[in-house]
Amino acid sequence: MTGPVPAVVFTHLLRMTDHRATFEHAKLTQPRREHGYCVDDMARVLIVATREPGSGGPVNGLAGKALGFLNDAQSYDGGCRNRMDSAGRWQDQPGTDDHWGRMVWALGTAAAHSDVSLVRRLATVQFERAAQTRSPHPRAMAFAAIGAAELLDVTPGHPAARALLTDYARSIPAAPQDPEWRWPEPRLRYANGALVEAMIATGVALDDPALLDRGLDLLEWLLDLETVDGHLSPTPVAGRGPGDRRPAFDQQPIEVASLADACARAATVDPRPAWPEGLRAAAAWFEGDNDLGMPMWDPSTGGGFDGLHGDRVNLNQGAESTLAALSTMQQARRFSPVPQ
Structure with a gap:
């Protein structure tokens, strides 16, 4: 993504929310009320709502x-x-x-x-x-x-x-000794960006330079692993291990949002351009710079699509995917030009 990051629009999220909370699932743009609500999503709602400026x-x-x-x-x-x-x-x-x-x-x-x-x-x-x-x-x-x-x-x-x-x-487990696989687990699983963001944030908060450096180095490794032909190709739902073929599906928006959060955290403590570049790549993934070249959100409403499959986009706009798109755009806008 080379131009300004799109604005954060809450239209769909508000549509998914009733007097009680935000519904977890949607059929296309309509909430599936029969599935109810969950803390996972309402925690994300609180994060996105309270860090939106003005x-x-x-x-x-x-x-x-x-x-x-x-x-x-x-x-x-x-x-x-x-x-x-x-x-x-x-x-x-x-x-x-x-x-x-x-x-x-x-x-x-x-x-x-x-x-x-x-x-x-x-x-x-x-x-x-x-x-x-x-x-x-x-x-x-x-x-x-x-x-x-x-x-x-x-x-x-x-x-x-x-x-x-x-x-x-x-x-936090000790760093593995394999120079080719530096991740602290045998396979990447889910919310991988959160593991390195937590290391970076804790390293800063506790004044632990070694932990901070480990988090930054591991995020650089993760971004490199998750990038194919200049665009993000995130870990699929089945995880990713050494030697796995790429691209792999199904890809979830929450994985991209996790990487965006980690890059935003890194950018506040380290001046290297890799972090703003990672944020722009995360926003671009939603805009269509991904393994299928297809948009993963509706910028007019802020609705995020539920998954990138090997041959199509899952067009349902559930709460998790919508919040992932909004969160990613929030973070990317902190380090990118704002449209006039």
Whole structure:
């Protein structure tokens, strides 16, 4: 992408949202109400809504709705439920899987970036409740660490945020010794960008130069691996290992958004041009600079398409894909010209 990044438009996200929350799935542009709502998506709603500069009433309303949903999902010991049906009934018990980590990420982001003082205060209270516990899952802890780093950036010395980051740093596995496969897992899985973003954010927050450098180096390796013929070709749903053929499908927008978030984080602490270039490549993936040469979102409404298959685009516009597109454009606009 060489020109300005398209504007962030919330039309479709608002269409997907009722009085309670944002529906998880869509049939083309229409919400599939029968599938209900989830914390994973409402955490993403809170992140996107609170980091949008100068957001107006409808976007602030999304943030308030997300904050209320996450509060209702939480238990007193820090865990949270994930799924609610369309009638407002929770369908599971509190836990600390990925949805918990995304919730902590969202609460830290809202506490740091919301334009509304009440949202900042309530998000901080909820963050402190959630940060009482820990997750055994590496990605959940990485998501939570990103939120803790956001909060610590605006509230230096915040004890719950610092304790969470310290525990996360201790949990990071040692770097593998294989120079050809530097990833800390045998295969790339999902939300890979979040693992390196968490390393970068934690390295900065805890003043750990070695961890920061490891995160930056690993992000550079990941971007190189995920780039084919000058465009992004992200890890498919089945993962990616050494020697796997590329391109591979199905590709999910959330993987591109994860890379964009990591590049945006890196760009704030390292002046190399690779990070703004990575952001532009992520935005360009949605615009059609991908393995099929087909757009992955509708810029007129902000709706994101649900997946890139080997022969077509999945034109359903669910919440996760829509939020991935909006998040990517937000991040890319921070380091790119704004259209006049």
